[in-house]
Amino acid sequence: MKITKVETFQVPPRWLFCRIATDEGVVGWGEPVVEGRADTVRAAVDELSDLLLGRDPRRIEDLWQTMTKAAFYRGGPVLSSAVAGLDQALWDILGRSLGVPVYQLLGGAVRDRVRVYGWIGGDEPSAVAEAAAAQVEAGLTAVKMNASGRIGRMPTATEVAGVVDRLAAVREAIGPDRDVAVDFHGRFTVAAARRVIPRLAPLHPLFVEEPVLPEYTHRLRDVVAGTEVPIATGERLYSRTDFLPALEAGVAVIQPDLSHAGGISEVRRIASLGEAHNALLAPHCPLGPLALAASLQVALATPNFLIQEQSIGIHYNADADLLDYLLDRSAFAFPKGFIERGEAPGLGVEIDETAVRRAAEVGHRWRPPVWRHPDGSFAEW
Template sequence: MKITDVKTYIVGNEWKNWVFTQVETDEGITGLGEATLNGFAKTTEAAIHELKRFVIGKDPFDVEQHSLKLFRDFYSDGGQIHGAALSGIEYACWDIMGKALNVPVYKLLGGKCHERLRVYANGWYRTARTPEGFYEQAKKVVAKGYTALKFDPFGSAWRVVDRKDFQLALEIIAAVREAVGPHTDILIEGHNRFSVHTALQFADAMKKYEPTWFEAPVPPQKISSMVEVAKRSPVPIACGEDYYCREQFSELLAHNAVHIIQLEPQYLGITAAKQICAMTHANNGVIAPHSAQGPLCSLVCAHLNTATPNFFIHEIFDDFNSDWTQQIISHPVEVKDGYIELSDRPGWGAELNIELAKQHPYNPGHFLPLFRDGWEKRLAVSEEA
């Protein structure tokens, strides 16, 4: 079997353009991939077409070699764009292998470690940034059966906040805790916002609400800053979604400070992601992969998590996106009573609805402007003003 072509499709989801790939083979088996990256859909699409020459004419089963060559042989470090393009091709190779062998991808990754995956809701707080708004939305989430939910209460904050905004963030956290009760996990998203000192002030202040983690409280580029916060924070720190190579995780784990690793398979490919899960396991940590891209990303993470012994919890946006997005791929993940279970369909078990994709084309306003007031509503930028 040889790869004959790599095609791309951009789908204009309202708050983030999704980039899908389809890898074709000379035996008629096709593989589905995803390469979504906030704000860089067209750029990532172009990168896919620049990278595909490394796999045309190659056997899709040689996925370890493809993962290496797509990163190493290009020589330049293209960061997250490079990683997303690589993943779009590599994901599709795993799908082809599963289909050819008539097994789900998780079987190729080591088999089933978990019968079902506990999930946490994200993207549910599309409301005004008020304690009342978050309270009402959180009530709806737990009524759907979720036992964990994540949210960013910090608005458009960057590095430091004034006293009024600091207090508002805490009031939102308190409102969500009150809404969900003492036995539901709340996870606080920092979105790389703060200086070390501000992050630690928030960590100390939120402790009484017993969050399960404080995520990405400081920018990821200086691992030393993340380590300092993790060692001094009374709340567990989770991070990792911004990193795109094994070496970054190796350095982070070497400090023995962060033990909840949120790797982003979308920037790594499954081959490297599985290795990072093992690195985390060897360092007594757990994984909670970032799954905030498109619906195939959710499915890919579910296969990875199912086959990973040190899996912690799975992120879900799909339940809170527009209704039409539920049909963009066949057989997306389904949440029942706060858990998902994978089927035994071959490969990823899903195909792209190309006709529906054409009805929702790329829109440059479809990205998440995290430092703009009102971003929580996840509206297209052109709709905000």
């Protein structure tokens, strides 16, 4: 079997898909994208395709090593995201060629279903209690919310109270038997995080995500030591070596993104590294159907898995939803807060290629917002 063609499709609302074709008619799909940098990643996929054409797609590890190391300059979000989507597609091809789901190739399932959570509140959270109640009504047993919108470098008493009050409102809405995670989105300094997080502990958040920016991973130990609340991070870490200092700092939950951190191949290794540090895996995934499908395959085969993010109905999906690109939507049904283990081969989903090609004619130019502090200086989104 040889790779004959690599295609990319930029589709709304903010995603990039890739399709790898072979001379035996087996096709694999993946999702290589950096949100807001889809064109840049698309160029990287095109460059990497030179290393794939004519090669056997079943030699996944050799191809992964070649794609990540066959250049003097390595790493970073663009390259690792390009590799991630291609890696997903290679695993999809291998599973389809053998007639088995990818999780079987990773050692088999260690669970029968995957617990998932959904987003509430948007980038500047409001009406979170009502939104949380709606997600519970839809069947979820866990939700995630931003701690705040734009916030001062040293939050005022009012801003701190606002974070606590929003979480309290959600806790009251969902009750004590369901979970809520709080995303700080890297908007807080170390000092601010240490001030705010202990005040959330009585409300029992599942975890606090990305309390500080990834460039301050060397300060995570100070945050972890200052609270009993589990600390999570990882959506902007792209390799085992990126995750190592966070794990050594004592984070409880690691959140690699299957479309950013080298795909199935590398996230599987990151999960094992996390297990050696007694950390749980909760893959980051506010993206499309292929990223979610790849995440589920890893979740089903990973002993230290905790919970899976999914973006059905997320506020970014105004122009399209991940279900719009599937021939069978039942693969992502979560009536009791869990997605059941499937037996379909490869990534376990069937992409509506006609819908993808039609959407790619429209494309997108999604960009994240640019926020400013009251004094006009740049504020973290």
